[in-house]
Amino acid sequence: MSDPSFAPRPTLEAVAARAGVSRATASRVVNGSEGVRAPLVERVRQAVDELGYVPNQAARTLVTRRNDAIAVVVAEPETRFFTDPFFAQQVRGISKELTARDNQLVLLLTEGTADYERVGRYLAGGHVDGALIFSLHTDDSLPTLARRAGVPTVIGGRPGWTDSDSDHGTLYVDCDNRGGARDAVRHLLSIGRRTIAHIAGPLDQTASVDRLDGFRDVLPETDPALIAEGDFTPEGGASAMAELLRRRPDLDAVFAASDVMASGALRVLRTSGRRVPEDVAVVGFDDMVSVAEWTDPPLTTIRQDIEEMGRLMARLLLRAVAPSAGPQSVPALSSIVTPTQLVVRASA
């Protein structure tokens, strides 16, 4: 394994020699340049095949200054990356888009801010052409860090900075959290519920805030006792539900800011003898199929197309990296907010 007959990889030089052309011509063929006579192209191609030539990326990067690689930075002090299918799905979308455009995906996981320096160094080191950043908490310094490193960046989720801030032109992709939340609450109203509670996510994340805002858009007068903060885990959803039940035993509906929290809430509801949806209707958020379809009862929820969001992030970044797109107009890249959709199952 360690010493596989040590055959040095063939170089462009070797290919050129074998094809009887200069290195320059060989290079042109390999890179699909125009203006090489057909017979030569053929000879070079053949040499490449026979030798099993694969270009050395380091050498290429050194001169072109392009890596064809982008970093995915996940800032997650907690273990969330690993319990939540959310990231995984997003990464999948990113991976698909990236490989379709012949780019590699370098994954940078951080375990707390101690790792930030390392990430900063890496980004500044020019290893990648751009970065996709997932930093969930509003005070996160990662985006700033990337900007300083001079690396084009797209953020997953709306950044927490206020618009007056230095976020000038920072690109992001997010779903319509606020609109989705409104739809959820309206659905609950439409099936006759009147005492609607909300289990929010951690309020230092914009997604949580936006969903809470959507809730309040529809129910501006809601009793504060009907709002509890969870942490996007089943446990958090469960204890928030318990708290709500204690404060307002008369509630007849709950809108949870995530399916995962909704599943915890469902458990507590069952334990406390409430029937779902008869006594208490429940709506989640995400449409995380592996969760929503398998709760008991299956969850009515707000769908966001997570994989698509990942794809969009990658596409946006790639465009930012290589400004040469259309004919000549510069379409001025902008952030993207994707639509959500109510999915009705049994819980509401």
Next chain:
Amino acid sequence: MSDPSFAPRPTLEAVAARAGVSRATASRVVNGSEGVRAPLVERVRQAVDELGYVPNQAARTLVTRRNDAIAVVVAEPETRFFTDPFFAQQVRGISKELTARDNQLVLLLTEGTADYERVGRYLAGGHVDGALIFSLHTDDSLPTLARRAGVPTVIGGRPGWTDSDSDHGTLYVDCDNRGGARDAVRHLLSIGRRTIAHIAGPLDQTASVDRLDGFRDVLPETDPALIAEGDFTPEGGASAMAELLRRRPDLDAVFAASDVMASGALRVLRTSGRRVPEDVAVVGFDDMVSVAEWTDPPLTTIRQDIEEMGRLMARLLLRAVAPSAGPQSVPALSSIVTPTQLVVRASA
């Protein structure tokens, strides 16, 4: 974002000039080489700081032939990578170990064998120093591909090839699936169960086969009707359970080859009016906390330390990549099988 004042990164040359030394000396300081006089070291350090110098990795790789990057290849035609916390946890372990040793993690996701050619090219292109491969199905060609590319490789999980095959010296890390399965079944026996069923995983994966073998080690005479094949999803676990109930309504225990399948089984059991563990005792496998602790009732299961396995994989690979380890003895790297442990909760 696209054009950030275009400040060209400083080169080693610039650092050397500023410190009034040669490029070679600057290089030595940057790479922590011994034998540079203290005052010079200091001057170079200062120049590095003032200029914000970061070494260009491409240039470095070109000459050292090291990338300080390893690829994690996940061969998963199905969507399993994204529904199963298993990989995620393993990736986390890998990431930790890698960053601790200043290596980067390049993630290569494949969506079916069409992508294999791309992966092969990438590996052969010398972008990475080694590869960690997760290929679940016994007929998978990825490991072969990596070997042909001449890239040191460690496989996650025991490969499916028989030993007579070309697997000579292929390294892998796996947990003691067979032993763990034996423990599960023995536990069931110890609490008085006599009609024990097994929900196996897909039998084209060695983990599934090994667990089934462990089951049979303890219960060699088991009625074949007591064994059903699932697919490591909750749905698969559910339908396997339904099938088992149909075939042997008298069963009083089930050992499922994964917690996720066990959760599906639990649902069916509840639906069919069986109490757990009173009527039917259930044991899972994995100790996927996010699953096992949150089923109703919480799952008794066999724990494997997934994150640790990831870490071990990375460590093993890194050692294979850089054979210069201890004094001079070559400890002959070998595969690793980690122990499992019975975790008793409420379901059995």
Next chain:
DNA sequence: CTGAAAGCGCTAACAA
């Protein structure tokens, strides 16, 4: 249309 030649930024002999 093709080839010659000049580096990209860095490390590693080899000299001094």
Next chain:
DNA sequence: TTGTTAGCGCTTTCAG
């Protein structure tokens, strides 16, 4: 101990 000198493999002007 430090500096000088070759390249690593490739792309890209610039001539021819």
